[in-house]
Structure formats: C-alpha cells, structure tokens
Amino acid sequence: MTFVTTLRFTSGDRHVLDSVVNDIKQTARRKGVELKGPHSKPPEDLRVPQSKCPGRDSKEFRPWRYTIYTRTIHILGHGEFARDTAARDFPDDIYVEADVDRITGGGADT
Template sequence: MTFVTKLSFASGDRDVLAETVEELKADLERKGAECKGPHASPADTVRVPQYKRLRAGDEFSPWSYSIYKRSMEIHGSDDIARDVVGRDFADSIHIEVEVDRKKPLGHRRD
C-alpha cells in the first residue's frame, strides 16, 4: 500500500506562504520524493464587523483581509513526509495534514 500525504497551507501573508511552499517543494524534489503541487486556490476574503460600542448599532466600516491557500501531495516517501510534518513553519501559516492509504490496482477488498 502507498500512502499519500496531503498538505493544506493557509495564510494571510501571500509572500511568506509562497516562499515557504516553494522551499518545501525544492526540498522534496532534492530528496527524491514524488510531489504534486503546489496548487493555488482562490483567495478567500473575510470581513469582520467593528462596533463603536459594546452593543449593536453604530459600526465602523468592516475590517477585511484575504486568506491565501496552497495544497500539495506527497506520494509514498513516508519518512520524508513525516519529516515535513514535523517541521517548524512560520506562525502566520496554518497547516492541515491528511494521510490516505492507496491500494494498488487490482487489489481485492477482504
């Protein structure tokens, strides 16, 4: 069975996110891991209301910011994927990891 490690990155800082993901891709290629991505998703814009007082009513214009997302997949190379997941990334980057098990073609389910 082959394991596929799916990495999802999100950050409000596009430059730090792009730099981090590109460095990670270069490291994975240098180590010989099969890697797909990074794939960019459209940015999400989040709007946060700002109230002038503690009760509803008077409001300032909403504060808005963008969240940028990238995703990657590492196929096989379990030891390399484990090293990647254990890395320290910038505090401004949120990372989600999902591991799937892929069975070879023709494999019967018992």
C-alpha cells in the first residue's frame, strides 16, 4: 500500500509561488523523493465589486481585480517528507492544501 500526498499551492504572487514550488522540487530531488509536478492550473482572474457606500442604489468604484495562480505537486510515498513539506512555514501570501490518498496494488485486496 502506497500513500500519495497531493499538495496544492495557491497565491496571487506568481513569482513567490514558483519560488516555493521550485524549492520543494529541488529538495525532493536531493533526497531521492518521487515527485510528480508541479502541475499548473490556468490562472483564475477574479473581480470584486466595490460600493462607494452601503446600500442597494450606491454607486460603485471600479471593481478590484486580481489573479490567483495554482500549482499542484504529488508526492509518492515518503510520508515523512510529505509531512515536513506540508508543515513548512510558507510566506503569508501562499495558501497550502494537503490531501492524502491510499493507493493499493493491482493484486488481491488485503
């Protein structure tokens, strides 16, 4: 039975995001950890309306626009490396999600 840890990183700062993900990738390579990714999702452009004052009929400022970037890494096995990576102190503008899946072989279930 093998565990696959999926780490999903999102940020509005693409350069910081790429720097963090590249650092993880280089660390995995040095330690011999099997890693897939980083996989990039297309950037998500968001728009937030801004009212000049509260109320339904209020005039609005131009909407606030920003872009969210996402990178996904899959760590195969190496639970300790995956835990250490997910628990790292990341910059404040990086959001991290972790999912762990159990993969069984093609043989009989045990």
